[in-house]
Structures are given as C-alpha cells and as structure tokens.
Amino acid sequence: MGGEPGDQEPSPASARPHVVLLCSPCMGHLIPFAELARRLVADHGLAATLLFAAATDAPSEQYAALAASVPDGVDLVALPAPPADALPPSTPVRERVVHAALSAVPHVRDTARSLVSTAPLAALVVDMASVPARDVAAELGVPCYMFFTSPWMLLSLFLHLPELDAGLVGEYRDATDPIRLPGCVPIHARELPGSLLADRSSETYAGFLSLAKEAARVDGILVNTFREVEPAVGEGAGGVKGMPVYAVGPLVWARPVAVGVNREPEHARLITWLDQQARGSVVFLSFGSGGTLTWRQTTELALALEATGRPFIWAAKRPHEDTADGAFFGTDGGGGNDNDPLGFLPGGFVERTAGVGLVLLSWAPQTSILAHAAVGCFVTHCGWNSSLESILNGVPMVAWPLYAEQKMNAAMLEVHAGVATRVNTAGPAGEGFVCKEEMVNVIQRVMEGDEATMMRRRVGELRDRATRALTMDGSSNLALAKVTDVWKSSTSSDKK
Structure with missing residues (x-):
C-alpha cells in the first residue's frame, strides 16, 4: 500500500x-x-x-x-x-x-x-x-x-x-x-x-x-x-x-474498510436490512476478530436471541472448546462442517429466526453496523477498539469479556463510564457460563427502561466529547x- x-x-x-x-x-x-x-x-x-x-x-x-x-x-x-x-x-x-x-x-x-x-x-x-x-x-x-x-x-x-x-x-x-x-x-x-x-x-x-x-x-x-x-x-x-x-x-478505523468484490452484495443486503428496522431496535453481537465461545455457550446464546424476539445481527464464529481466543490469528476456531457452515447453531434456529435476525460468519462490517440508527445495543467482548467504536457511535453495550484485559475494560465501562452493563458469569450453570435467562435480562436492561435511558444519554455525551477530542x-x-x-x-x- x-x-x-x-x-x-x-x-x-x-x-x-x-x-x-x-x-x-x-x-x-x-x-x-x-x-x-x-x-x-x-x-x-x-x-x-x-x-x-x-x-x-x-x-x-x-x-x-x-x-x-x-x-x-x-x-x-x-x-x-x-x-x-x-x-x-x-x-x-x-x-x-x-x-x-x-x-x-x-x-x-x-x-x-x-x-x-x-x-x-x-x-x-x-x-x-x-x-x-x-x-x-x-x-x-x-x-x-x-x-x-x-x-x-x-x-x-x-x-x-x-x-x-x-x-x-x-x-x-x-x-x-x-x-x-x-x-x-x-x-x-x-x-x-x-x-x-x-x-x-x-x-x-x-x-x-x-x-x-x-x-x-x-x-x-x-x-x-x-x-x-x-x-x-x-x-x-x-x-x-x-x-x-x-x-x-479514540483512534479507530475512520475509513470504509474494503469488503472485497465477493463481499459487496452481502454488505449491501445487510445495510438494506438495517434500513428496514426501527430506530434503536437491533441487537448487534460480535466478539471481535479473535473471540470464540464454546459449543454449549453458542447454543445458549442462540436460544437467548430467539427468546428476546428482537431483530439481531450476530457476527458468529465456529465454537472452540479450549480457549476464548481461538480465532486470534484469523482462524475460525474449527469444529464446523463445510457443507453446513452454520451447523454449529441449534437445529432450526436459522429457520425460526429468518427475517428477524441475521447470522454472519466471522467477518462483519462493524463500523457500518454500529453507525446505523437501527442499532440500539452492542453485545461485545469489550476489546478496546470495539468499545471505542461503540462510544463514537453512541451505542450502549452489553459487556461480555472473554480474555486479556477485557474484564477490566468491562468494569471501567460499567462502573466509571456508565455506558455498559456486564453479564453475570457466576450463575447456577457454572462459573464463566452465561445462561439464556441472564442474556435475555441484560439485553432488556440495555434496550428498555430507566437504566437504558440513562445509558443512552451517557454514551451520547461521551460520543460528543470523543468527537471533540479529535478536532x-x-x-x-x-x-x-x-x-x-x-x-x-x-x-x-x-x-x-
């Protein structure tokens, strides 16, 4: 270049x-x-x-x-x-x-x-x-x-x-x-x-x-x-x-990322789909370029998304049983079937949520999605890039840290910045596991009610101040x- x-x-x-x-x-x-x-x-x-x-x-x-x-x-x-x-x-x-x-x-x-x-x-x-x-x-x-x-x-x-x-x-x-x-x-x-x-x-x-x-x-x-x-x-x-x-x-990617000729139709369909959704109604989920979930956790998350009934975009990866950073160097975590690339999701999930949600395999134009007015909540691993992008676009977060310093980031974003709500990973299903009920509850808290209103106001204030810091x-x-x-x-x- x-x-x-x-x-x-x-x-x-x-x-x-x-x-x-x-x-x-x-x-x-x-x-x-x-x-x-x-x-x-x-x-x-x-x-x-x-x-x-x-x-x-x-x-x-x-x-x-x-x-x-x-x-x-x-x-x-x-x-x-x-x-x-x-x-x-x-x-x-x-x-x-x-x-x-x-x-x-x-x-x-x-x-x-x-x-x-x-x-x-x-x-x-x-x-x-x-x-x-x-x-x-x-x-x-x-x-x-x-x-x-x-x-x-x-x-x-x-x-x-x-x-x-x-x-x-x-x-x-x-x-x-x-x-x-x-x-x-x-x-x-x-x-x-x-x-x-x-x-x-x-x-x-x-x-x-x-x-x-x-x-x-x-x-x-x-x-x-x-x-x-x-x-x-x-x-x-x-x-x-x-x-x-x-x-x-905050220094984040400020230019359109080249999606490639093969990705352009998919990108256009994604934006068209977002254009059809109500303002602030869509839940966007992405665990960054490296984050991976286990098979059991992936299934539980899918069932939670279905239970919310809310429109969603999920940048999903094939599960990885051994580590939360299984895609760190660009791999997909393994364990999938090339004949059925979404085969790691619960049976019938894609069919039941057709029209309500979109599942993207691994790569997603995150900056374009977060910038869209239809997105009202970002379920994120709290990598610092993703956190800053969310703030710069005024989108409150569900904080689901996976590895490295992400738990520290999540604590700061919730306790100090007031722009995120952390998931509870110490429930009855076992330490580190987020159950369906917890996921439904935390999305609800970020999307509706007094807590959501305060969070949107706070992230909007930080968005304006972040933008001003770079002038x-x-x-x-x-x-x-x-x-x-x-x-x-x-x-x-x-x-x-």
Missing part, C-alpha cells in the same frame, strides 16, 4: 520526516496503528511506514480487508512470519505474539536504515510487545515511543506492575483487596488479565512482568484513550519517573501535535 498524499505539500512525501511504526500480530493493535499512521501523514506532515509482525504466513481476512483500505501516504508492510515450527502448536497466544515481534526486529532495522538514506527518520513507534525494537531507535539516534492500544487503566496497571510485584505476598488471584490505582476503578482479582492470574513462578507471569519492565525503556507513551472517558490519564501520571504519557484517542483544537489532537513537534524538532536539529 502507499503512495503520495493527495495534498499540495511543497516538498515530496519522501523528504518529510519519517516515522516507522511496528505492530505485533494483533488485529486489535493494527487497526488503531493504521489510524495513527493516517493521522501522522494527513494532519501532522509526516511520512509513515507501518510494519506488521505477522505470526502466520497467510494473512487473515481482517488483515487483507484493512490492508486494502490503507490510505495513500501510509506504507503497510506485512513482515515475514517466523518459521512455523519455531514454537510448539500449544504455545499460548501472548508468547506467540512476543516471539513474532522479536523476530521482526532485524526487518525493522533494515527498513529504518533504508529510509534514513532518503529522508530524516523522526521516531520509531512500537506496541507493548515490540518494545525490544527500541534498540534499533537507539542505534539510529531517534526517539522510541510506545503506542498503547488499550485503555489508560491497563497502562497504569502495566506501569505499576513492578512495584506491585515487589510488594505482593502470595498470588494475585487470592488477593481479597482490590488493586487501587490513581483515578481508576478498583481492580478486583477476578478482573485481572489471565497472565496475572497465573502462578507468579510461572513463565506466563514472568513474561508479562518482563514486558512491563521493558515499557520503562521507551521515551514516551501514546495511549488510545481520551480524557473525558479516563480523566486520570496525563503526562507523567504513569508511575514511572519522567515518563510522558499522551492521550491521543483541531481537541485535547487528543493537541497531544499528538505536541509529540510530533518533538519528533520534527529532533530531525531539524540533526540537520544543523
């Missing part, structure tokens, strides 16, 4: 100060990285090369759609994946992500050195898994910033983790008192990311703690949030002495401008 920007800059894009961005193989990271790169080019006079540290050789459908939509002026490059046999198949997702990011460092070095010969290099921007690439920035004498694509609440936990670890006796999962960080809702043990719930003597926990310590090596941090949703975020508030933190969000004089745009001014001044001083 890439090309010359369409504006009337007096000098060619190749002579602009250049920023190299390195994203680990997470679609949830790549989407805001692509939008950050777009804004650096379109609004701040920089050139941008975005490197994606792929974990698999075949790009996912989501990656291909995003890559086809990257605007002129941004070069998006998928780096070679590590050898398929480099890690055992059972290796957890986080370890595969970190391994791919580490394997990408030599390619980052080659790319950065080649760019230096044609234009001044202004900065290297990495995500939390790619901080080791900071060594490349140090070699070339340019600043290295981390773009944290999750909320400030998790970043604050991340930056405080070394000191929390030093003062903790026992395991995080056994703690009775919540973790209290400045300006954040209390974090209970049950809401912590899985890496913190593992034994502190385990490689899983050690790896996460190592990432947290690595974060202190960067020169500054951009975080994909905005002050109105997380007021505590700000420069120097991270708990690391002298570490500047800039709220530059020319908005807090997030000014924060990004402050950072880019630092980067540009460093390249100017190099010339003198």
Whole structure:
C-alpha cells in the first residue's frame, strides 16, 4: 500500500520526516496503528511506514480487508512470519505474539536504515510487545515511543506492575483487596488479565512482568484513550519517573474498510436490512476478530436471541472448546462442517429466526453496523477498539469479556463510564457460563427502561466529547501535535 498524499505539500512525501511504526500480530493493535499512521501523514506532515509482525504466513481476512483500505501516504508492510515450527502448536497466544515481534526486529532495522538514506527518520513507534525494537531507535539516534492500544487503566496497571510485584505476598488471584490505582476503578482479582492470574513462578507471569519492565525503556507513551472517558490519564501520571504519557484517542478505523468484490452484495443486503428496522431496535453481537465461545455457550446464546424476539445481527464464529481466543490469528476456531457452515447453531434456529435476525460468519462490517440508527445495543467482548467504536457511535453495550484485559475494560465501562452493563458469569450453570435467562435480562436492561435511558444519554455525551477530542483544537489532537513537534524538532536539529 502507499503512495503520495493527495495534498499540495511543497516538498515530496519522501523528504518529510519519517516515522516507522511496528505492530505485533494483533488485529486489535493494527487497526488503531493504521489510524495513527493516517493521522501522522494527513494532519501532522509526516511520512509513515507501518510494519506488521505477522505470526502466520497467510494473512487473515481482517488483515487483507484493512490492508486494502490503507490510505495513500501510509506504507503497510506485512513482515515475514517466523518459521512455523519455531514454537510448539500449544504455545499460548501472548508468547506467540512476543516471539513474532522479536523476530521482526532485524526487518525493522533494515527498513529504518533504508529510509534514513532518503529522508530524516523522526521516531520509531512500537506496541507493548515490540518494545525490544527500541534498540534499533537507539542505534539510529531517534526517539522510541510506545503506542498503547488499550485503555489508560491497563497502562497504569502495566506501569505499576513492578512495584506491585515487589510488594505482593502470595498470588494475585487470592488477593481479597482490590488493586487501587490513581483515578481508576478498583481492580478486583477476578478482573485481572489471565497472565496475572497465573502462578507468579510461572513463565506466563514472568513474561508479562518482563514486558512491563521493558515499557520503562521507551521515551514516551501514546495511549488510545481520551480524557473525558479516563480523566486520570496525563503526562507523567504513569508511575514511572519522567515518563510522558499522551492521550491521543479514540483512534479507530475512520475509513470504509474494503469488503472485497465477493463481499459487496452481502454488505449491501445487510445495510438494506438495517434500513428496514426501527430506530434503536437491533441487537448487534460480535466478539471481535479473535473471540470464540464454546459449543454449549453458542447454543445458549442462540436460544437467548430467539427468546428476546428482537431483530439481531450476530457476527458468529465456529465454537472452540479450549480457549476464548481461538480465532486470534484469523482462524475460525474449527469444529464446523463445510457443507453446513452454520451447523454449529441449534437445529432450526436459522429457520425460526429468518427475517428477524441475521447470522454472519466471522467477518462483519462493524463500523457500518454500529453507525446505523437501527442499532440500539452492542453485545461485545469489550476489546478496546470495539468499545471505542461503540462510544463514537453512541451505542450502549452489553459487556461480555472473554480474555486479556477485557474484564477490566468491562468494569471501567460499567462502573466509571456508565455506558455498559456486564453479564453475570457466576450463575447456577457454572462459573464463566452465561445462561439464556441472564442474556435475555441484560439485553432488556440495555434496550428498555430507566437504566437504558440513562445509558443512552451517557454514551451520547461521551460520543460528543470523543468527537471533540479529535478536532483541531481537541485535547487528543493537541497531544499528538505536541509529540510530533518533538519528533520534527529532533530531525531539524540533526540537520544543523
């Protein structure tokens, strides 16, 4: 992808100060990285090369759609994946992500050195898994910033983790008192990311703690949030002495995603169907690019949707019995029948809900759906991209977190932001299972009644404030401008 920007800059894009961005193989990271790169080019006079540290050789459908939509002026490059046999198949997702990011460092070095010969290099921007690439920035004498694509609440936990670890006796999962960080809702043990719930003597926990310590090596941090949703975020508030933190969000995919020729008729039918529904009547369900449910949970959710009688759009995936992130690298979770792609749904469900609901297999044009006036509720895993997209479109949420930091996100969205209602996963059917009655009840609470009215009002207020934060004089745009001014001044001083 890439090309010359369409504006009337007096000098060619190749002579602009250049920023190299390195994203680990997470679609949830790549989407805001692509939008950050777009804004650096379109609004701040920089050139941008975005490197994606792929974990698999075949790009996912989501990656291909995003890559086809990257605007002129941004070069998006998928780096070679590590050898398929480099890690055992059972290796957890986080370890595969970190391994791919580490394997990408030599390619980052080659790319950065080649760019230096044609234009001044202004900065290297990495995500939390790619901080080791900071060594490349140090070699070339340019600043290295981390773009944290999750909320400030998790970043604050991340930056405080070394000191929390030093003062903790026992395991995080056994703690009775919540973790209290400045300006954040209390974090209970049950809401912590899985890496913190593992034994502190385990490689899983050690790896996460190592990432947290690595974060202190960067020169500054951009975080994909905005002050109105997380007021505590700000420069120097991270708990690391002298570490500047800039709220530059909400950065979500702001352009139509290329659905591909084969998808265009389906997309058109979807929008036509939404046009026929009453305003605020449709329930939209999606668990992100990676989230998967078990067979039993998928059946229970289908029966709940049928019981509500409400129109719905469900971006469904084949169930996965072993993990909640079974589609993280673009796979479908397995377990299906190619002759009956919806065979994982209860018998007769599709026929009984025909005309009332739509089931989409895996991929859905989420931004287009959430922007439609017919959508009144978003059942989401609380990935931060999806949460921000919901806020930007004024859609209240049913929070159903699955993995990573999503339980923390859900707590913040419900308790602090007031734009979501969490499902109860501790019912009589077993810990982690959401029964039909609970699902029907929580959708009802978000769609009708006083609680729903308050939630719609609150999400509408945050939508307006989020939009304002990204305007020319908005807090997030000014924060990004402050950072880019630092980067540009460093390249100017190099010339003198």
